[in-house]
Amino acid sequence: MTKQQANWSPYDNNGGSCVAIAGADYCVIAADxxxxxxxxxxxxxxxxxxxxxxxxxxxxxxxxxxxKALQKNLAARHLIYQHQHNKQMSCPAMAQLLSNTLYYKxxxxxxxxxxxxxxxxxxxGCVFTYDAVGSYEKVGYSSQGSGSTLITPFLDNQLKxxxxxxxxxxxxxxxxxxxxxxxxxxxxxASASERDIYTGDKVEIVVVNAAGxxxxxxxxxxx
Amino acid sequence: xxxxxxxxxVTTWSPAGRLFQVEYAMEAVKQGSAAIGLRxxxxxxxxxxxxxxxxxxxxxxKIFKVxxxxxxxxxxxxxxxxxxxxxxxxxxxxxxxxxxxxxPVGRLVVQLADKAQVCTQRSWKxxxxxxxxxxxxxxxxxxxxxxxPSGNYxxxxxxxxxSRSQAAKTYLERKFENFTDASRDDLxxxxxxxxxxxxxxxTLKSSVCTIAVxxxxxxxxxxxxxxxxxxxxxxxIVGEQEAPDAAAGQEASAEPEPEPEQGAAAGEGVxxxxx
Numbered sequence: 001m002t003k004q005q006a007n008w009s010p011y012d013n014n015g016g017s018c019v020a021i022a023g024a025d026y027c028v029i030a031a032d033x034x035x036x037x038x039x040x041x042x043x044x045x046x047x048x049x050x051x052x053x054x055x056x057x058x059x060x061x062x063x064x065x066x067x068k069a070l071q072k073n074l075a076a077r078h079l080i081y082q083h084q085h086n087k088q089m090s091c092p093a094m095a096q097l098l099s100n101t102l103y104y105k106x107x108x109x110x111x112x113x114x115x116x117x118x119x120x121x122x123x124x125g126c127v128f129t130y131d132a133v134g135s136y137e138k139v140g141y142s143s144q145g146s147g148s149t150l151i152t153p154f155l156d157n158q159l160k161x162x163x164x165x166x167x168x169x170x171x172x173x174x175x176x177x178x179x180x181x182x183x184x185x186x187x188x189x190a191s192a193s194e195r196d197i198y199t200g201d202k203v204e205i206v207v208v209n210a211a212g213x214x215x216x217x218x219x220x221x222x223x
Numbered sequence: 224x225x226x227x228x229x230x231x232x233v234t235t236w237s238p239a240g241r242l243f244q245v246e247y248a249m250e251a252v253k254q255g256s257a258a259i260g261l262r263x264x265x266x267x268x269x270x271x272x273x274x275x276x277x278x279x280x281x282x283x284x285k286i287f288k289v290x291x292x293x294x295x296x297x298x299x300x301x302x303x304x305x306x307x308x309x310x311x312x313x314x315x316x317x318x319x320x321x322x323x324x325x326x327p328v329g330r331l332v333v334q335l336a337d338k339a340q341v342c343t344q345r346s347w348k349x350x351x352x353x354x355x356x357x358x359x360x361x362x363x364x365x366x367x368x369x370x371x372p373s374g375n376y377x378x379x380x381x382x383x384x385x386s387r388s389q390a391a392k393t394y395l396e397r398k399f400e401n402f403t404d405a406s407r408d409d410l411x412x413x414x415x416x417x418x419x420x421x422x423x424x425x426t427l428k429s430s431v432c433t434i435a436v437x438x439x440x441x442x443x444x445x446x447x448x449x450x451x452x453x454x455x456x457x458x459x460i461v462g463e464q465e466a467p468d469a470a471a472g473q474e475a476s477a478e479p480e481p482e483p484e485q486g487a488a489a490g491e492g493v494x495x496x497x498x
Contacts, residue, residue, distance in 0.1 A: 076316050083288070083312050 011063050011111045012037055015198030016048055017147030018059035019188060020117035021159070021181045022125035022140050022173045026209040029117040030185045031059040032147075032193070032220065034201040044201035044222070051213060053078055056091040056118035057206050058098070061145030062132070063111035070110045073101060091118035095128040095136060102134030109133050113144040118208050125173055125208075140172035147192035147199040154188055178207065186218050193220045234346045244350060245343050248372035251352035255298035257388050257421040258285060260356040261381035261395060261414055262367045266407045266438030267358035269296040270414040272385070272421055273431055286435045290315040291442040292325045293359035294435050298385035299372075300352035307351060311335065328359030332368045332376045340374030354384045358437055365438070383417060390420040407438060412458055415451070427455055 018031040035046040049059045050071045058074075060067040077097060081089050089097070095116050102110055109132045116128040116136075129142035141159050143151040161170050174181065182205060189203040200220045207214050229235050230243035237243060256274035260267065273282035286296045287308040293315065297304030314334060318326040335355070342348045350372040357368045369384065370376045381399045383391035394417050402410065414434055419427045429452035437443035 072320055076320050079316050080312070083309075 010108075011066075013062060013111070013146075014042070014064045015146045016061040017143065017145035017151060017189070017192055017196065017199045018048060018061050018113070018115050019143045019151060019155070019185055020059065020115040020127040020129075020141065021155075021176075021185065022117065022127040023176060023178060023181055024125065024173055025119075025123055026178045026181070026207060027057075027117040027119060027125035027127065028178070028181045028185055028205060028207050029057045029059050029115065030189065030203055030205040031061065031145075032189060032199045032201060032203050033217075034199065035064060036198050039197075041201075047204055049204055049206050050075075051206075052089075052094055052116075053091070053118070054088045055208055055213075056089065056094045056116065057208055057213065058114055058116045059144075059206075060112045060114040062113045066110040067112045070101065070112050070114075074098060077101070090121050091116065091126050091128075092120055092138075094118075095126075095138070098128075098130065099134040099136045102130065102132065106133050113148075115142045115144050119210070123210055138172070140174055143188075145199075147189075147196040150192045150196055151188050154191065155184075158184060178209065182207065182216075189218070189220060232346055233343055233349060242343060245373045248350035248352050249354075252299040252354035252372065252384055253386065253388075255300070255353075255385045256285070257383060257385035257391060257418070258296040258298045258354075258356055259381070259383040259388070259391050259395070259414060259417045259421075260296060260358055260367045260369075260379070261399070261402055261410060261417070262358070262365045262379075263402050263405045263407075263410050265365055266410055266436060266441070267360070267365050267367050268410045268414040269294060269356060269358050269435045270418045271296050271298070271433050272418060273433055286433050286445055288435075288443050288445075289331075289357075289359075290319075290325060292361065292437060293328055293331065293357065294437050294443040295358070296356045296435070298354050298356075298388075303351045303353040304355065307335065307338075307353065307355065310338065311357075325361060327361040327363070328357065328366045328368065329361070329363075331359070332357050332370055335370050336374050336376045339370065339372060342372075343374055356382060356384065358435075358443075360437055360439065381417075383421070385421075387421040387423060390423060391417040394420045407436065407441075408454075411436060411446070412454060415454060415458070427459075428452065429455060 015036045016032050016034055020029045029049060031048040033045050035042045048061055051057050052074055078089055098116060114130040120126045127139050127142050128136050129139055130136045141155050159174050161172060185205055193200040201222055203218050203220055205216050229237035233244035256272045258271040260269045269286055271285040275282040283301045288294050289311045295308055311331060315326045339351055342350045355370040359366050367379050368376050369379055369382050380402055381395040398413055418432045429448045434451050435445040
């Protein structure tokens with residue numbers, strides 16, 4: 001008697017890649033706009049990026065139905081916070097909230113691989129990277145999703161800071177200026193689209209800085 | 224209203240068919256400081272008089288944002304008002320989450336009224352001692368409702384509750400026919416004038432009142448003190464000119480008011496707790 005296997009899964013993977021890079025006074029968050037299932041494309045124009053607060057943006061790849069539910073959950077919690085505190089949530093506060101929300105469903109997880117980017121209370125860029133159950137870390141840059149195995153080594157090569165154990169302590173945020181970081185992101189997605197079948201169509205790039213939030217798009221390979 | 228043997232419990236009827244505890248709860252509303260509301264086709268304005276316990280304390284918050292399209296002004300036990308505002312905020316958030324659209328105001332006031340009614344029919348509860356003026360905008364237009372501790376609710380074109388609200392109501396009754404088509408700014412001016420009526424002689428300055436607006440293309444927000452003071456100053460000058468025409472021989476005492484006010488406006492009294 002072999003163990004009975006499930007004939008149905010509550011999850012699906014809609015593919016896609018996300019990247020975030022933190023700078024001294026900005027943060028760049030980007031994700032491709034392709035939503036797929038299996039070997040098929042569902043749509044070429046789906047946004048994986050969600051603005052959670054004034055200075056806090058999240059990009060998530062994975063199962064988009066879970067991603068949507070997670071985003072709605074966080075938006076509702078943010079409204080409650082605003083009613084109680086009379087101000088917007090800071091990025092580090094939202095980071096902790098996201099971690100707790102994910103762990104809450106530890107035994108039926110949100111199939112959502114997130115990167116959170118924005119400005120902290122002092123206006124410095126910050127990026128937080130997560131796994132599906134809420135384990136998180138503040139980093140200078142991060143990538144998640146189907147293209148992450150192709151993107152992360154390249155970002156390491158361009159951005160990796162020396163070990164945090166060395167003295168003097170070096171900042172995790174990149175010394176690059178905003179324009180250079182955006183250029184890097186475009187390069188990275190163009191490369192990932194070449195070899196990852198789930199990444200392509202368009203990349204949506206969101207930049208958070210003191211002036212606010214702006215969005216731009218770049219075309220990618222459609223195949 | 225005199226003490227009698229039928230007023231101990233909210234669940235005890237009097238022989239005349241009255242629930243005295245509920246009526247006493249409505250008295251609590253009449254004792255609170257005034258709150259007024261008025262609406263046009265596209266905007267609703269809420270205003271309230273700020274009462275501070277002493278010169279040293281800040282005044283209580285009586286106007287709450289419930290959602291982008293709904294706000295509430297309260298009179299009576301402000302603690303009860305705060306709790307009900309939290310309930311209303313929760314309901315709006317849950318509705319938005321499920322239906323991805325704003326909660327219609329009419330639905331919210333019914334839920335609120337039903338919640339108040341429960342407290343009039345349980346022996347271990349007491350009625351909420353707060354009256355709420357709910358201002359909201361939805362697909363069917365601009366609405367202003369009044370929710371009582373009894374569990375009743377009514378829709379109004381304009382209304383005032385709390386102490387000395389009768390003076391404001393008289394003013395509103397005189398002017399309400401113009402409200403439907405009034406501009407947003409005229410509506411705010413009328414709100415400030417109505418509040419002035421309740422002050423009955425006290426100087427009107429922005430530290431004494433709070434004004435909030437919600438309308439088409441304008442999410443609910445409380446106007447900041449500077450803006451309110453500007454509007455007060457603007458029509459105080461007009462008010463000076465109007466007073467001689469207003470009532471022949473009746474309001475001689477209105478004249479000396481404007482001058483001390485201009486000086487008082489610059490030096491502020493008690494600062495509000497938060498905005």
